[in-house]
Amino acid sequence: MARAGAVEPSVAKQSTLSGIRLPKKAAISGHAKLLAHPAYEKLLAAEPLLRRLIPILIVIFLLIVGAARFVELYQHKAEREYDARETMGLIAAVLSSALDKAHPGETAADTDAIRATLSATLPSSATNNGRMIYVTDHDGLVVATAPRNAEFEGLPLVRILGETQPLTIFGVRAGVLEISLADGTPALATVHHLEGGAGDVAVIAPLASVYSSWRADVSLNVAIFMGTSAILLVILYGYFAQASRAVEADEIYSETQARSETALMRGRCGLWDWDLASGRMFWSRSMFEIIGLEPRDALIGFGEVSNLMHPDDGDLMALAESLYEAGEATVDQMFRMRHADGRWVWLRARAELVDRDTGGPHLIGIAVDVTEQMRLVERSKTADIRLRDAIETISEAFVLWDADNRLVMCNSKYQQLHGMPDSALAPGTPYADVIAAGRKPLVRAQVVVDGRPEEGARSFELQLEDGRWLQINERRTKDGGFVSIGTDITQLKRHEAKLIDGERRLMATIADLRQSRQKLEMQAQQMVELAEKYAEEKDRAEGANRAKSEFLANISHELRTPLNAIIGFSEVMQSGMFGPLGSAKYGEYCKDINQSGAYLLGVIDDILDMSRIEAGRMALTLEDLVLDDLVEESIRIVQAQADARNIKVVTDIGKNLRMRGDRKALKQIMLNLLSNAVKFTLEGEITVRARTTGTAVTFSVEDTGIGISSTSLAKLGRPFEQVSNQFTKSHQGSGLGLAITTSLTELHGGSIRIRSREGHGTIVSVRLPVDAGSHPRSTGA
Incomplete structure (x- = not known):
């Protein structure tokens, strides 16, 4: 890598490769020229501006022409309205003056004379453009019209002009006003008062008639403007059609290049072309994206690429030399390059040496991003280690057999429970040999599964020599093998035995409870009978109580009669009404008889009150x-x-x-x-x-x-x-x-x-x- 880093991307410095003489000047054949004709380059640079500027200029031109015509037409409209106003005012002034001279101070009652004056005074053009002339009397009723219209004669002028207009009040001072007639028609109107209040002269011109010739001018100008605009748009369309054909050709080229780049990017591939003579490389945009660098059109120097490679994966110079020494033309090698964020990216380069014997040899190929595949390989190794650790640490005995009933793997718990030596647990050992090397169970029982059993699955229980119980669950794997898991169920078996014993005791308890329930049912029956007897006795007691109350009430009434006589006679004897009794003792006896009778009468009254209260008659x-x-x-x-x-x-x-x-x-x-x-x-x-x-x-x-x-x-x-x-x-x-x-x-x-x-x-x-x-x-x- 040091050697690669020292190599500069200079044609003069790198003129030999493994003793092979290369030209000092060599170009990358097959690549588009980086520089085109200067004029065409300027045209390409100015074309986007022209495509935007030409429509804007045409629109500006049309806007200016349209604005000029709009201003001119608006001025014409104002002139037409001004002329109409002046003409109406002049007609009203001439007519009112003529009427004042022909009928001074009269009330304009002579309709025929007024009509004659109208005919003599008004020129033929006075009623052009829809103008109407009305003459009213002093009451404001129309007496004459020009042109003649009998429908309006006799009507109040305000019904024609509308109630809200000020013309009939101010007359000539109001001038010519734009109003809405009674029927809603917009119009220009003026009213002049005759001398002496003899009447009014009103001139009305509908706006539609005033602007009729102006609207014809507007239609003509609009037609001319639309024609001019259409011609310019056709010219603009022709320009854009020609420009679009050129753009389409460029887009086809760009689209083809973009599709290639897209395919490379989606496949995480990078296209590269190494000019061995100049030491420079061409990278596609996808190659820059894989490394995380900003894409650029310039060629990349050999030293820059060498600095990106991992030092443990060799260097590019050694790769090129090995191709020439071995006489090979293809390369298939994996290496790492540094990403822009500092991490390493795994690449698999596949390339071919072309133009070996010419002056410009190239190593052209692709580099595929295989970082995810390398990570998956690492994760697979890590997952395999974790799986083996997990199988080893579980509390159940685990063993896996392949489709040929050969041992794949097992954990130490399986070896411990079955007492197997290490030599019998080598991967690939047949099932029969592994089972023969272990301890034989004392009891083997098939476990019945409720419902439909799972296909390829079975469960059974084993009792080992040391008294422990195992439940073996076997399931088929997708490749035809099966996995077996043995769970120690010794505690469950002991608990099951306790449950069976408890169930027997429970059944005995249930029998005792059944007997107790029968006794309770008998006692409940006896309680029902006692309750019925109690109800009968209660009814008897209540009947006796009522009989007692009635007896007391009756006996009390029977006792009151003699007691009243005793009390009355004792009072007579005590008072000596019929003479003295003789001895003083008789007086004392009479007093005692009276007090005892009164006391007894009070007791009887209390008994009667109590009887009424108890009987509910109070x-x-x-x-x-x-x-x-x-x-x-x-x-x-x-x-x-x-x-x-x-x-x-x-x-x-x-x-x-x-x-x-x-x-x-x-x-x-x-x-x-x-x-x-x-x-x-x-x-x-x-x-x-x-x-x-x-x-x-x-x-x-x-x-x-x-x-x-x-x-x-x-x-x-x-x-x-x-x-x-x-x-x-x-x-x-x-x-x-x-x-x-x-x-x-x-x-x-x-x-x-x-x-x-x-x-x-x-x-x-x-x-x-x-x-x-x-x-x-x-x-x-």
């Missing part, structure tokens, strides 16, 4: 109440009894406590609570509180009496239940007061709460909704 009569007044009434009833026992009643009642409920029932609730508080308080005080909290009313009675033990609180509120202690034994009662209070509270949708400590007093709180009708409840039996 209906509330709801009305709007003031609770604080009701509480005050209840306190006044028990106040005498409290004073007799030296008990102070303290109230803490809010003002204007309103609610909706049954007055009698609420008063009974309060009286029962207050009576109990007075009855079971020896002395001290009773506190009555009443408050409204949102949608509820709370009424509570707190005493300092004997109190109730926690074990006896559960009995309160039940019918005929009384708390028995040393104090209550001296107080008679039915035990229904608190039960009735509880039932009435629940009928209102409320609740009752009792808090008490034995020897410290009791607090009974009743919570009722403000509107008992929105919270109805039933306490039926």
Whole structure:
């Protein structure tokens, strides 16, 4: 490479090659000349500019001509309009002057005279180009027209000119204006007023008539311009046709060259021609692309190419010398060249030595980029090594056989499990010899695969001498061989044995569960029978309860009649209405009879109330109440009894406590609570509180009496239940007061709460909704 690098691409310095004399001056034959005729070169350089410039010049010429004609035609149009305006103004002025002289101060009522004046005054050209002349009276009605048109006579002038024009107002001061007539026709118009307000003279010329001759000129100019443009375009087409033929010829050459370059680029090939005499090389554009260099048309020096080659792959000079020494004409060699980004590119050069015996020998051929193939070879080697490492490191025994049942490869796990020597595992050893060299299994069983087995596949299990189990899976390969993988399933076999034993135990458990289920079914049947018996007993108990309530109601009614007589006669005897009884003891007896009868009557009333409540026949009569007044009434009833026992009643009642409920029932609730508080308080005080909290009313009675033990609180509120202690034994009662209070509270949708400590007093709180009708409840039996 050092020698190659020292060689300069100079014809004078490189004049010999392996002792063969070469001409000092030699050209690369077969190549296009780098320089053409100077004039043709200038023409080629200027041709793109001309192809762009000529159409631009023609377009500019046409634009200038068109603009000039447009300006001229526009001026003609303005002149035509100016002449029309002047003519109209002159006609209107002459006609109005003639009418003023012929009919001074008249109202232009004489239509015939006006028409005669029009005929005498107006020349024949006054109504050319569609001009219309209208003469109106002092009311603005058309009385005469020129040329004569009876359709407009008698019409208001504003209907002809339109409502929005200013001509009829300003007259001659408005001049000649462009307006839209009543029917939408654009026109020029002027109006002159006659003297003394006798009428108006109006001259109208439609724009279409004013510009008719101008439009004819425009059409003629447009035709001339289009003809001129067509001629220039034909000339331009002829020029481009000739130029296109030349370009087409160049494109054919370029396309042919481009296709060759494309084919070379797609095939990653580079064309090169080495002039051995001059030491210079020609490279195709694809060759530059392979190396990553910028393509250029100049020849490449020998030293530049040598510097790109890898030092371990030889040099070009040695290659050329070897061809001459061996007398060969072809070259097929692989080498590396440095890419522009610094990496090495593998190339396979195929070339032929031509013109060996002439003065200009050339080595011509192609260089193919084989970098990807070399990388694939390296990757294949790496993949083969990785595959062997992977097979060796797997935990299963692996062995591969070819189509002739000869060993291809296996891992050490296979050798270890079957106890095979190294000599029996040489690649190419027949299957029978390998199997004979290993340990014989104790058990060999075919594994049945569910469904349709895979073609060319089988599985079986082996038990080795040391007690281990292997599952062998074999599959056919595409080349006719097969691969065998052995997996150690010793743990699976032991687990399988445990599962079988567990299954037996499970079956026994299932049998026990089946027996237990039968027992449960029998117990469920017994529970159904008990439930039916319970329902029957419940119906009987409810019937007995209803019979009891009806009996109590009936017996209570039977007892009220004699009791009323006893109470009444005792009061008569006690008052001595029919004379004294005699002994004082009789008075005491009468008092006892009266008190006992009243007590018994109260008990009977309580029994009747309780019976109605339990039977569900207690209906509330709801009305709007003031609770604080009701509480005050209840306190006044028990106040005498409290004073007799030296008990102070303290109230803490809010003002204007309103609610909706049954007055009698609420008063009974309060009286029962207050009576109990007075009855079971020896002395001290009773506190009555009443408050409204949102949608509820709370009424509570707190005493300092004997109190109730926690074990006896559960009995309160039940019918005929009384708390028995040393104090209550001296107080008679039915035990229904608190039960009735509880039932009435629940009928209102409320609740009752009792808090008490034995020897410290009791607090009974009743919570009722403000509107008992929105919270109805039933306490039926």
